[in-house]
Amino acid sequence: MSANIVTIRNLSKIYQQGDINVTALDNISLDIASGEFLALMGPSGSGKSTLLHIIAGIDRPTNGECRVQDIDVAKLNESQLADWRNQNVGFVFQTFNLIPVLTAYENVELPLLLTRMNRAERRKQVEIALEIVGLADRAKHLPKQLSGGQEQRVAIARALVTDPALVVADEPTGNLDSHSAQEVLGVLRTLSRDAGKTVIMVTHDPKAAAFGSRQIHLEKGELSK
């Protein structure tokens, strides 16, 4: 295993709900190696999604440090964070979250519109990403013309297209049948194993977690194993 891509030290996240403070993460310290496929497990409300969001730069910790590729993500401002996410993080969500009016090709191309790539370069990247997830022949299909598994694979292609070092997946198989789930998990494992991407996947499904190279558990905001 190579050097750590994610280094978390004494990380806490406390939400204010009215007069009540809710501790989502409590003094977490964690290292994630580059190229690792980490399965983040735990029951609902354990803080696993919160941890994923902080690592991916879409949420900020209350205390502690989260360094990704040696950058303290919490210290970036909104604009810097947006650029950083575009270049370094690929997102896969439980509900796919494709734009319904765009074709599979256009959905995958979306993050590249923020780069300086020209149309030909974008085309090449998109075609590679769709090829990796096995949907090159569905490029012109709208999301509603795809199955759930195919939609999630398009979402993975969208996450890959900027060639990020880190792919975060929040319950990526939660809305899929077992066959489609196997396909999606296979793609994520291939990304980690063959393409060297670091994949962090939140799941409460032990079968899904088994695809990971490492599993960690969160319980009431603390690492339990």
Added chain:
Amino acid sequence: MNLPSFILKNALRNKRRALLSVLSVAMSLFLLVTLQVALRELTNPINDEGSSLRIIVRNKVSLAQPLPARQLQTIDRIPGIVAVTPFSFYGGLYKGDEKFTSFAQFAVDPQRSLPLISDAKGVTKEQLEAWIADRTSCILGKMTADRYGLKVGDRMQFTGQIYPCDLELKIAGIYYGTADDRNLMFHQKYLDELLGNPGTVGTWWLLAASIAEAPLVTDRINKAFANTSAEVRAESERAFVLGFVSMWANIKTLISGISIVVVFALILVTVSTMSMAIRERFRELAILKAIGFKRRELFVLILAESFGLAMFGALLGAGGAWALFNNINIQKMTNGMFLMFEVTPQMLGLAFAVAALLGLLSALLPMINVARTSVVQGLKTLD
């Protein structure tokens, strides 16, 4: 794909709603432009060179108060006047079956009025002579003649509304080419005769020798009758019409009020629709944020979408009004109530400015919401 095509696809994702939004903007702006045109046509005085030369002299107390006919001798002696004629508004109902006076009938001295109606075309010398010779004859504007299918030689009956007498007039000629081709002119002598020679006229209508002379003439006339039993107010035809228009203040206020209500209702409807359209896409906007879109880029997406829809609506509504009113015969459609119905560049500018404001306001609330909402909140809201 590029950002403009992405914006277009977003704007048209719910085609029915987009269409209804555009149509609501279009219809409202069409109405706004139509009201503005109507207001302008109702309140815009004649503004040709002749209207600056022509002077109306009325009783200083009120337009409804007559003037003594003997004033003519005094006016005739005032320098700078080319022609002067009695000019009495008869205001009768044609055929007696109309509900209101739809065109004006003026009693004049035909011989004296000729220089004042020199721009009238279509009446031959013989017809003019016939009009002058026969005190029960008249000349009629072509618009009214066309409206009622009248021709030279036909007779017209009027029921008096202001004066206690009815008229029967024979058409001696039909004219066109004046600022208002609806009017009828007949003999003041005939009216006097029917009324038992009261020795009064409604107003005096006169022609100044030049534009430079016109204000001097009005001043001379006002002074000539100062401190008499019938003081007068002389003013240019344009000023007279403007004074007349000022009596329409309530109509102006009403139309302006309706215009404001239209714009306000339009803003409420469109802001609500656009906000709804964006609110439904909060998750998508959160995803766009997650994959690297910055606030300002999302603002551009939202603004371009609402601005585009509003502008398209303006193009249909204001542009449609312009195209329609340029291609219809408004005189015929309104039975001569409106002579013109011109959409001016200022009105188009107003309509597009309203649309631009609309686009901006529609985008404002969604933009504030997007700015305030984090990616995580955006995802949680709809998950």
